[in-house]
Amino acid sequence: MYKHILIPTDGSERSGKAVEQGIELARQLGARVTFLTVTRALHALAGEPEMIGAMDVEARKYVHQFMTADARARLDAAMEFADTAGVKADMVSVEHDHIYQAVIETADRNGCDLILMASHGRGGISAVLLGSETVKVLTHSTIPVLVYR
Secondary structure: OEEEOOOOOOOOOOHHHHHHHHHHHHHHHOOOEEEEEEOOHHHHOOOOHHHHHOOOOHHHHHHHHHHHHHHHHHHHHHHHHHHHHHHOOEEEEEOOOOOOHHHHHHHOOOOEEEEEEOOOOOOOHHHHOOOOOHHHHHOOOOOEEEEEE
């Protein structure tokens, strides 16, 4: 069945539950996992290019260090869960403007045969305005996607 599962995590409670379920699935299947966290580029977060230009170099450096440390903490926590369960795991952290593309590209690059990710369950206007990275992965991925909800 599945031998290599990609599990993206964003640090949310729902994502944490998906990590736990993904590890258990991997344990039962004898599969390995790759945990992924995607940090959006600073210019993509700001929305207005002028906002980035207005930040001094130290402020940009601080924000980047904070985002990198946060991503590392998420991945370390996931790795600890996998280790406790006896599941072989790797971790990847990437910076990308589009989270869904980073998920798909990482799965392809690492030879994953399943993507397991959380859905935050937004509905109504929130889903329309914010979009859903999970829906975008489902729409564009050629690799099977299992959604934890």
